[in-house]
């Protein structure tokens with residue numbers, strides 16, 4: 097019996113992270129020494145007080161369906177968090193809880209996009225952005241943001257891309273995979289453009305808001321342009337800040353009509369998020385961020401280690417990340433070189449495959465819409481990152497220029 101797949105599902109693909117990680121695990125299973133720099137989740141454990149709150153919820157019988165947009169106490173805690181940490185005012189009906197930030201984003205597009213509607217996505221980007229758009233009938237307008245512009249969207253690029261069918265702009269700061277952090281001036285300039293196009297909404301993915309290396313508090317375009325709040329969806333969660341990726345809790349904050357429509361989508365797709373995870377997330381938002389500086393310091397130390405090592409590798413150009421936990425590196429200078437076995441490195445995927453053979457797993461920039469680049473995760477033990485730098489350098493040093501006659505080394 098042949099299975100006929102929907103057009104919709106054929107427009108999207110499996111997460112590239114999962115595939116890269118699986119390859120690294122296979123090699124490890126064969127006994128190979130592979131340093132895994134593919135992971136997109138903190139290597140830290142969920143803080144103990146959060147786990148205790150989940151356990152207490154289970155024991156108290158808090159194990160039933162919850163209201164679709166989330167339990168009241170958690171939504172209220174998100175409202176309080178947004179005021180305390182972000183200086184943004186929202187009301188309870190404007191906040192929805194979902195199974196991770198990913199589902200918040202999916203719900204938003206399912207609730208607002210019609211066939212052919214456009215969403216502006218600066219690239220490099222987290223692959224879910226364009227795929228969530230495609231799955232819901234929209235067309236991602238991918239705008240390439242080069243190394244020279246720090247992988248950040250320029251106001252003139254935004255203005256040139258906006259058309260009558262543009263529904264959303266996605267802004268992700270600090271960004272995955274680039275680690276790029278928009279400055280106040282850059283955010284204000286983008287807001288200035290958006291003000292001229294009132295039909296365009298903005299989806300702000302601020303999941304990495306607390307992981308930034310300048311010591312400054314989170315900053316959103318909404319702090320600089322409060323007038324945009326009436327057409328903004330702020331997406332946040334507990335996955336990265338509280339090392340809670342597996343608990344699957346994210347939130348969206350936006351105008352009530354949008355929150356309501358997203359709730360309708362979620363009510364038919366998943367219902368409310370796990371009651372136990374919501375209890376844990378409540379403890380997270382209410383328990384303070386005392387554990388965080390040590391974690392950010394660790395990410396910073398790893399970033400410095402890897403940036404220093406890779407900056408010295410001929411052919412690699414490092415974009416020094418300002419936040420998040422990835423180091424994104426341009427590798428155009430290594431294309432066209434040959435491996436010792438005679439294979440030519442034509443793409444970033446070829447280079448990632450070579451690095452994997454040499455014992456470092458990374459993800460090719462093509463997965464994030466920008467080539468030729470590589471993404472290295474620093475959300476792994478400092479010792480692993482420290483070993484990875486020299487190993488990457490050694491692997492790159494083995495690549496040779498081609499012989500003009502033979503086309504081979």
Ligand SMILES: Cc1ncc(COP(=O)(O)O)c(C=O)c1O
Pocket residue numbers: 136195196197198199222268271272301303333334335341345346
């Ligand atoms: C930019 C960005 N947004 C959202 C997510 C997903 O967050 P969650 O685990 O809360 O669904 C990720 C995860 O990698 C991400 O990098």
